[in-house]
Amino acid sequence: MIEYRNLRIAVLGAGSVGAQVASLLLTHKEELAGRVGAGLELVGIAVRDLDAPRTAELPRELLTTDARSLILGADIVIEVMGGLEPAREYLELALTSGADVITANKALLATHGPELFAIAEQVGAQLYYEAAVGGAIPIIRPLRDSLAxxxxxxxxxxxxxxxxxxxxxxxxxxxxxxxALAIATELGYAEADPTADIEGYDAAQKAAILSSLAFHTTVPLESVHREGITSITHDQVLSAKKGGFVVKLLAVCERLVDPETGEDGVSARVHPALIPATHPLAAVHGANNAVFVEAEAAGPLMFYGAGAGGVQTASAVLGDLVSAARRHVVGGPGVAESTHADLPILPISRVSTRYQITLAVVDLPGVLAQIATLFAEHGVSVEAVQQTVGGEPGPDGHTPGATLVIGTHQATEAALAATVADLAGSPVVERVESVLRVEGL
Known part of the structure; x- marks a missing residue:
């Protein structure tokens, strides 16, 4: 017998995620109530257009364009509208009114997260955001709670x-x-304007959220180094495959020692990288997501699954809803974000990793020695070299160049950048074809 009063739930947005959240909440309200110990009453869904097509059938009487009134009458507000404004304004209103908030808005959290968390802490409310990273994959709660x-x-x-x-x-x-992009667009995996995805903006927002959680330090979005995949070529992917690697766009968040000060710091970056074909992340295919965590005591952990999709993301939102509703029934203030370590955010130049550099060089004796000298001058140690000779001289006497694929040991980004700059200016190097970081070794 449920004795606690019904909890009033407001949903902001009825796009692919919002429509699924509302539909699942209506369909499974009795089952969810049994898990919570209170009824969950969907009191309204704020939309911009009452007549817009929806991905799920929703009772028209629940739709409203008056988001502010809806928010002020709710115990829990679910924001799945996306964008920075008016989402930020609405969430501030919800929190200051004492409502708990659930959001799937990664861009908002990466940009305005600290101020929203500060408001929640001030009023004793809770801000939940499991769906903001990795869709249905549970990663926020493990980092925030299980690995705390x-x-x-x-x-x-x-x-x-x-x-x-x-x-x-x-x-x-x-x-x-x-x-591949054309096929992804046709299948609905890529937007008509894929810039946010292929240029790494979406992944950078998620890296800011993950690194802030993992290292208990606020990591601003502007501190996340970002590179997309638009420079990746078929030849690079083929060369990686021959060498036992795959190319992935990685969000890399790590605690490291600042080579200049000797103190601990934090780095967050997004870029294409080579990872060994034997690494668990190499087996992440299609549009799936995975997050590989290396913890001191727990060891390596991997969280894998669907990273997007309306119903998949709705699953994470409803998980947060159950948690928020239970807190209302049990009572007690919200749990503040743990961002008090205040580790310095280090620039990409101070990060150390391995690299693979592909060079087109002239096919003459002594070239390898000259190139090795340039690496040594900058303190970058060469681990392996593969050479492919261009071919026989042509009618004009010009000898087609050779290709060198050079793998390095650990080196700082600054040292590698200086090495590549000198290589580009060397008379024996026709061009620097690619520079890829190697992760996961």
Whole structure:
């Protein structure tokens, strides 16, 4: 017998996620009530257009364009409208009114998260955001709660399904980037304007959220180094495959020692990287996401699953809803975000990793020695070199160049950048074809 009063739930947005959240809440309200110990009453769904098509059948009487009134009459507000404004305004209104808030809005959290968390802490409300990273994959709660007593050293994440689908097709089907992007668009994995995905903006927002959680330090979005996949070529993917690697767009969040000060710091970056074909992340295919966590006591952990989709993301939202509703029934203030470590955010230049550099060089004696000297001058140690000779001299006497694929040991980004700049200016180097970081070793 449920004795607690019904909890009033407001949903902001009825797009692919919002419509599924509302539909599932209406369909399973009795079952959810049994888990919570209170009835969950959907009191309204705020939309911009009452007549817009929806991905799920919703009672018209629940639709409203008056978001502010809806928010002020709710115990729990679910924001799935996206964008920065008016989402930020609405969530501030919800929190200051004492409502708990659930959001799937990664852009909002990456940009305005600290101020929203501060408001929630001030009024004793709770801000839930499991659906903001990884869709249906449970990663926020494990980092925030389960691993709160551990020391997370590193996170490698495939957190954008569009780019993973594209790179996976390039690896397994031999597509060019343009061909794979066209298919991703046709299947609905990529937007008509795919910039946020293929240029790494979406993944950078998620990296800011994950690193802030993992290292108990506020990591602003502007501190996340970002590179997309638009420079990745079919030849690079093929070369990686021959060398026992796959190319993935990775969000890399790590605790490291600042080489200049010797103190602990935090780095968050997004870029294409080579990972060994034997690494668990190499087996993440299609539009799936995965987050690989390296913790000091718990060891390596991987969270894998659908990273997007209306019903999948709705699953994470409803999980947060059950948690929020239980808190109302049991009572007590919200739990503040743990961002008090205040570790310095280190620039990409101070990060150390391995690299693979592909060079087109002239095919003459002594070239390898000259190139090795340039690496040594900058303190970058060469681990392996593969050489492919261009061919026989042509009628004009010009000898086609050779290709060198050089793998390095650990080196700082600053040292590697200086090395590549000198290589580009060397008379024996025709061009620097690619520079890829190697992660997961």
């Amino acid at each position: 007593g551990d020391r997370v050293n590193r996170i490698l994440g495939i957190v954008n399904g569009t780019t993973n689908y594209i790179l996976d097709r390039m690896d397994r089907e031999g597509d060019t980037l343009e061909q």
